[in-house]
């Protein structure tokens with residue numbers, strides 16, 4: 001469908017309307033219209049469409065307790081995320097967790113390097129990101145078994161995206177004709193609760209004990225700690241366990257697949273273009289000198305070329321080619337087009353970053369485009385040149401964390417290993433739609449330890 005839309009964009013103009021289901025779905029291709037919608041009229045476009053029947057089951061039956069929520073509930077969750085767990089000062093407090101995960105990743109890669117086998121990088125990146133997000137969520141280093149269980153559930157939810165989506169078309173009919181599939185959906189929800197509720201309870205118990213002991217320790221706030229304290233404003237009650245499971249798994253999912261996909265795309269380009277990898281290694285050497293073990297987080301600030309590589313990766317290969325749909329709360333005129341109240345509206349992230357009016361030779365991977373710019377405004381507050389994290393009120397609240405993860409892991413991966421394509425392999429940049437847009441042929445790399 002995406003190719004189809006892109007084709008229409010050229011022939012039909014900056015906005016395309018499709019009739020999918022009961023409401024019109026509007027797709028905005030034009031950067032200045034997106035700016036007008038999301039920055040100037042932000043409040044009219046900051047709701048999400050009402051949740052579909054299957055998402056209600058995967059989230060919570062009564063409320064849409066996730067990013068599909070709107071009004072005071074959404075504002076509460078958003079504030080909780082941005083002022084507590086994803087606040088820059090809090091992000092700093094997880095640096096020991098990042099180091100722990102880096103060691104796990106490097107150990108696994110070193111074993112591969114020793115054996116001379118090729119590395120299927122995405123598998124390792126996903127595992128590493130999941131360890132990290134699960135730690136931030138539950139405040140504990142989970143065992144390999146626990147991580148594998150969460151990962152398996154995540155993969156089933158992602159792979160079931162299309163299969164379960166079909167159930168929404170005519171639920172009364174599909175409940176009879178596709179009964180088994182509905183049962184699988186309920187089963188998935190139940191299994192997710194079976195895996196995550198014990199973690200939630202363990203954290204709550206630990207929290208209660210800490211309160212009664214009143215002893216200070218090296219405790220770091222976890223996302224579920226904040227959920228345990230939260231109160232729904234309209235109902236004046238705390239969240240129940242099922243609702244906390246929904247928010248916890250959204251937190252983990254939102255930060256895992258997106259970041260590991262972006263990491264794979266960046267590394268694929270560094271393998272494909274060895275001169276860019278060399279350039280990056282030179283910069284790292286200049287900043288840290290020879291002989292250091294790891295690249296520290298404070299060092300990243302002194303690496304403009306690294307930042308440029310990450311930005312170019314996100315521009316050329318945004319993990320999401322659309323944002324999550326927004327809903328229009330009032331009839332609005334946008335660039336001369338009527339956008340009717342209650343329609344769903346989406347913004348074509350990839351097309352905006354590939355606009356030849358802004359980017360010369362847009363499909364080429366050229367990090368140097370970002371060198372020399374003051375600081376590139378990825379939030380699009382003045383002008384949208386690309387929007388891998390969305391823009392406006394619904395912009396990804398994990399933006400700062402994601403950039404830090406990408407910079408930290410790429411710098412260390414390049415510092416520790418030389419990355420090469422397998423003999424005779426061409427790195428193909430063809431895409432495939434999963435939950436994010438992944439590499440159609442996953443990156444298989446040959447790595448050898450550097451003697452820095």
Ligand code: HEM
Nearest residue numbers: 067254255258259262320323324388389390394396398402
């Ligand atoms: C490279 C990594 C990432 C990319 C490209 C990305 C991209 C996006 C995009 C495009 C949206 C939708 C914006 C919209 O609807 O207008 C979004 C929403 C969201 N992201 Fe991210 N994201 C990334 C990492 C993260 C991380 C690390 C977290 C935190 C754990 C996170 C949490 C969220 C949440 C909770 C939402 C929903 C926000 C809302 O509806 O208010 N993301 N992200």
